[in-house]
Amino acid sequence: MEKVMETQFVTDATGTPVRVIMDYQDYVKIAEQLHLPLTATTTVKERNPLDWYSLTESANSILNGLVALASRETRKEQNKPNPDQKRIEGLGKLRKEVIEALNDNENFSSQERMEHVIEKYSPILLAEKKKLQF
Numbered sequence: 001m002e003k004v005m006e007t008q009f010v011t012d013a014t015g016t017p018v019r020v021i022m023d024y025q026d027y028v029k030i031a032e033q034l035h036l037p038l039t040a041t042t043t044v045k046e047r048n049p050l051d052w053y054s055l056t057e058s059a060n061s062i063l064n065g066l067v068a069l070a071s072r073e074t075r076k077e078q079n080k081p082n083p084d085q086k087r088i089e090g091l092g093k094l095r096k097e098v099i100e101a102l103n104d105n106e107n108f109s110s111q112e113r114m115e116h117v118i119e120k121y122s123p124i125l126l127a128e129k130k131k132l133q134f
Contacts (some may be wrong), residue, residue: 047111055114062121063102069128070095094124 009017013036028054070091077083077091098121107117111121 045118051111055111055118056108059108059117060102062118062125063098066098066121066125066128067095067102070098071123072134073128 011017012018028038030036074088074091074095077088101117101121107113
């Protein structure tokens with residue numbers, strides 16, 4: 001039988017949660033031998049420490065890509081004989097919003113916030129790139 005080692009949180013005799021790394025079945029045996037009540041466990045999924053760096057790079061890349069795309073497309077539109085003012089305004093708003101997101105340190109304060117930034121702006125970048133392929 002293969003043992004599965006997991007990080008578990010158990011409550012000690014004083015009621016304090018304690019982080020324990022052991023096979024749960026071993027824990028059950030010890031608790032039974034000591035006549036301790038079994039408490040519900042919680043399995044915690046630990047994140048890879050490198051996730052922070054990859055999320056930072058991804059979020060930065062997406063946001064900078066949107067700023068560059070909006071700037072480039074605004075310039076192209078302005079150089080046309082009959083520029084589409086609505087497109088220029090829309091690109092300007094997008095550029096301003098993305099620059100604010102880049103400058104907001106809170107967006108890079110946690111992995112969850114960076115994931116949110118990626119989920120929000122990645123589809124916008126992809127959609128804008130698809131528009132350019134026509």
